[in-house]
Amino acid sequence: MPNSIDLRSDTVTLPTQAMRDAMYRAEVGDDMFGEDPTVRKLEELAAAKAGKEAAMLTISGTMGNLVSLLTHCGRGEEAVIGDKSHIVYAEGGGAAALGGLPYRVVRTNWQGMPDLDELGWTIRTKGSKFPPTGVVCMENTCNRRGGTVLTPEQMSKVTELAHSRGIPVHLDGARVFHAATALGVDVKEITSQVDTVMFCLSKGLSAPLGSMVAGPAQWIERARLTRRLVGGNMRQAGVIAAAGIVALTEMVDRLAEDHQNARLLAEGLAAMNSVKINLEAVQTNIVLFKVTVPGVQQEDVQASLAENGLKVSNYGEDGLRMITHYGISRQDILRALDIIGKVLSRYEASS
Ligand SMILES: Cc1ncc(COP(=O)(O)O)c(C=O)c1O
Structure with a gap:
């Protein structure tokens, strides 16, 4: 997309x-x-x-x-x-x-x-x-x-x-x-x-x-x-x-910005109903999370997110992985949270 x-x-x-x-x-x-x-x-x-x-x-x-x-x-x-x-x-x-x-x-x-x-x-x-x-x-x-x-x-x-x-x-x-x-x-x-x-x-x-x-x-x-x-x-x-x-x-001095964006992303996810996330582990630019809607597979969530404009990695038993980086703004994070929220609501409604 x-x-x-x-x-x-x-x-x-x-x-x-x-x-x-x-x-x-x-x-x-x-x-x-x-x-x-x-x-x-x-x-x-x-x-x-x-x-x-x-x-x-x-x-x-x-x-x-x-x-x-x-x-x-x-x-x-x-x-x-x-x-x-x-x-x-x-x-x-x-x-x-x-x-x-x-x-x-x-x-x-x-x-x-x-x-x-x-x-x-x-x-x-x-x-x-x-x-x-x-x-x-x-x-x-x-x-x-x-x-x-x-x-x-x-x-x-x-x-x-x-x-x-x-x-x-x-x-x-x-x-x-x-x-x-x-x-x-x-x-x-x-x-x-x-x-x-x-x-x-x-x-x-x-x-x-x-x-x-x-x-x-x-x-x-x-x-x-x-x-x-x-x-x-x-x-x-x-x-x-x-x-x-x-x-x-x-490029080293700007890494703090990526960490702030990852924190924003993680806190947004933690506020969602069907998400499991360990906020304590979000210490740098990586965010791992799991979706807890019964019967919903991680690879399906990954595919739905991609169809809606958000690419994430599937880390198997460790969950879905997102990483913030140069070129990703605070605005992008807010948009990513919006996409995840909408995709999960659809799963919740049909579960
Ligand atoms: C922790 C860690 N070590 C090593 C590597 C390997 O780096 P490369 O992809 O440049 O071979 C990666 C790649 O993502 C990594 O995350």
Whole structure:
């Protein structure tokens, strides 16, 4: 439907004019030889923002996580990951399939915080007869929990436990700037809790593509070899990096607006009769909700909303997902609530 409001993801954003201008003007070279000045600049900027020694550009968040896991773990070493993590749900089992490293899944609470007791007996050091742990992963914000935020204090508990067993910690920080915005802290306070981090330039920050992996300089050098292994080497990638620099310098400060819009949306939903929503979990730009009209299927609601001009994602057992982002205004949110209200009233009337 023309003029639909698209809340399926914060990846549907289009590059800003500043990004298009920067991409057009980008100074480029062959990045395989380390000669693309715009990529170098982005990698230095990303490392500085994350407070890490070095950073590397990857095409996608999935590739960033894949390269990180493959760099941390040898074949047969386990990656310990939260049960609601994107790595487990939506990345094709990449590191397991390509790297021969099993995923060991631990329970997380409503915020995406791994259960520390379970983590304690899940992590296994080298030398026993069981597969050793190669890395422990966290996700902040946690997408499948509805964009929930882990505080630096919560994260440090996981890291202390992993480090006490000699195991490194990797953060899927696809939306780590959203977490920092929600907490009102510098993103370094979050990224300093982990050894390595992946964050996306394309989620909420509006770059057309690209993610950064940051960590210790020597580890990043090894990650460059892993990126090559998975076909992720790039040439004149400055055209991508130029948009990424705009994303990191111009698009972070406005994330608070997306969070306010998500809150408005969530509170509007909470006031509706046939909606189940956990308002406490709406901490950033993601809103998960369920429709409780007896006999009505989630996919039918999704289709009816789309027919009426509102695109949302179906997150199965976690409900329907909406994400606010650049290009979505307060007016759009009010219109979205109006569409949902009308669609649900029709379902209620016919149930
Ligand atoms: C939490 C999280 N991690 C990783 C990714 C993967 O990013 P990409 O789609 O760029 O591969 C996503 C994508 O939405 C995500 O939500």
